[in-house]
Amino acid sequence: MSSNTRDRLDRPTTPEAARLARLPRDRPVARDYSVLAKLVRDSGLHRRRYAYYWTRLIATVAAFALVWAGVVLLGDTWWQLLLAAALAVVLAQLAFLGHDSSHRQIFRSHRWNDWTGRILANVFVGVSHMWWTAKHDAHHAAPNQETRDPDISPGVIAFTPAIMASRTGWRGRLARRQGWFFFPLLTLEGLNLHVASVRTVLGRRPVVHRGVEVPVLLTRLVLNVAVLAILLPPAIAGTFLAVQLGLFGVLLGGAFAPNHKGMPIVPADADVDFLRRQVLMSRNIRGNVVVDFVMGGLNRQIEHHLFPSMPRPSLRLVQPLVREYCSTLGVTYTEVGFFQSYRIVVGYLNDVEHRARDPFGCPLAAQLGR
Template sequence: MAKLVRESGLHRRRYGYYWTRLIGTTIAFGLVWTGIVLVGNSWWQLLLAGALAVVLAQLAFLGHDSSHRQIFRSRAWNDWTGRVLANVFVGLSHMWWTTKHNAHHAAPNQETRDPDISPGVIAFTPTIVASRHGWRRWFTRRQGWFFFPLLPLEGLNLHVASVRTVLGTKPVVHRGVEAPVLLTRLAVNVAVLLVLLPPSIAAAFLAVQLGLFGVLLGGAFAPNHKGMPIVPAGTEIDFLRRQVLMSRNIRSNVAVDFFMGGLNRQIEHHLFPSMPRPNLRRVQPLVREFCSTLGVPYAEVGFFRSYGIVIGYLNDVEHRARDPFGCPVAAQLGR
C-alpha cells in the first residue's frame, strides 16, 4: 500500500490549501482582536471570546499539521511555522506538544508508552483503575459522565503543562526562544484584556475562551482512540495493526472536518502522518480496501456515536478495555 500511495502523489505538498488557511486564520485572529477593542466595556465580549477560541483551535490544528511536516517540504520551515503558531498565537509550547504527540504516534494506546493514556484525572486503563481506592474509585466508575464537564478545563491544563515544560529542569530544544515568547504571550494576553475591560468581564472572557478552547481541542482528539483496544506494555504489533486497530475514524461532513481539524480521518493520519490534511480524504478508500483485503478491522462511526462509545468505555474501563469491539480485534491482537 505504501508504494501505491507514493505513486499516487498524495504526499505532495498542498501549498495553496495551507497558505489559504494560514493567511485566512491569521486575519480572523486579527479581526477578533479588532472587535474586542471596538466593542469595549460590554458583555457582548463573551461572543468574541467564543470566536477567539474557535480561531485559536484552528491555529492549533495548523500547528499540529506543521509538526507532522505536512505543510512545507523544508523541515526548518515546518518547525518554525509550528513554533510561531504554538507559542505566539495559541500560547502553547511547540516542543512540549511535539514531543508528547510523537510519543503517542509511536505507540497509540500502549501502556507506559502512550502519554495520552498515562495516569491523570481520568483513568484510561484497567491498571490505573485498579490502583485507585476510596472516592477516586467512586469517581473512576462514573468518570464518563464527568468527561464533558471536565473538557473546559483542558484549555487551562494545556497552558499550564506548556509553562511547566519551558520552566522545568528537563532539556528543551529552543528553550531560549520558547520560554520568553510563550511567557510574554500569556502575560500580554491577560494584560491587554485587563486594560481594555473591567476585571469582571475580563475574567469571564478568559473563562469562556479557555473553556471553549479546551472543549474544541479535547473534543477533537478524544473520540479517535478512547474506547479502542489498550495494548499491554510489552506487546509487539506490526505497524499497520498498531495504527489501524487502535484508531477510530469519525464519518466526515463539512462541520466535522472543520471542528476536528481533519483528525476525524485518524486511521489515515496515523498511517501517513506527513500526508497533507486535505489528501487524507483521497487516500481513505485505498486504506479501507487494503484493510478489508487483509481482514484488519477498520473502525468508523458517526460523530455522536463516537462520544457514546467514549462515555461508555470510561464508565467501565475494567471490562471494556479487554475487548471493546468484540473477538475479531482481540484475535488480531493475540496474533
C-alpha cells in the same frame, strides 16, 4: 470507492501488491504496511498542498487579528463573550495548523515546518511547541499502549484497567462514573495546556530552542491577560478569559478524544506490526465539511496515523484506498458517526475495567495471531 482504486486493489499493478494477493492467510504481516505505502506513494497523495495551507494560514491569522480588533472596538459590554467564543474557535484552528506543521504536512523543508509550528504554538496559541511535539510523537509511536502512550497515562481520568484498579475509596467510585465528568473536565484542558507548557520550558529537562520559547511563550500568556484587564472591566475580562479557555479546551479535547478512547488498550510488552498498531487502535469519525472543520481533519485518524506527513486535504482522498486495503487483509477498520463516537467514549470511561478487555480484546488477539 472509485472504480480506479478498486481496480488497483483487485488487479494489483505493483510486484509487492501482486505478491500480497498470492500470500496465504498465515503469512508474515511485517510487510503489509510497506505494500500499502507503495500504493499510496504511487498515487501522488503525499505531494505538498501549498495553496490549501497558505490560504488557511493567512485566513486564520487574519481572523485572529479581527477578533482582537473587535475586542478593542466593542468595549465595555457583555457582548464581548461572543468574541471570546470566536477567539476560542480561531485558536483551535491555529492549533490544528500547528499540529499539521509539526507533522511536516505543510512544507517540504523541515526547518520551515518546525518554525511555522513553533510560531503558531508559542505566539498565537500559547503552548510550548517542543513540549507538545514530544508528547504527540510519543503517542503516534505507540497509540493506546500502556506505559508508552502519554495520552492514556495516569491522571484525573483513568483510561486503562490497571489505572482503574489503583483507584480505591471515593476516587474509585468517581472513576466508575468518570465518563459523565469527561466533557466538563475538558473545559479545563486549555488551562492545562498552558500550565504544562510553562512548567516544561521553565523546568530542568532539556528544551530545544528554550531561549526562544521561554520569552515568547511567557510574553504571549501575560499579554493575553494584561490586554483584557486594560480594555475591559474585571468581571467581563475574567468571564471572557473563562469562556475562551473553556471552549478552547472543549474544541481541542473534543477533536482528539474520540479518535482513540474506547479502542483496544495494548499491553506494555505487546509487539504489534506498524499497520495494525495504527489501524486497530484508531477510530475514524464520519461527517461533512463541518466535522472536518471542527475536528481539524483529525476525524480521519486512521489515515493520519498511517501517513502522518500527508497533507490534511489528501486524507479524504486516500481513505477509500486504505479502507479497501484493510478489508483485503481482514484488518478491522473502525468508522462511526460524530455523536456516536462521543457516546462510545462516555460509555467506555464509565466501564473501563470491562470495556477495555471485552469488545476489543478478542478481535485484536485474533488479528495479531495471524
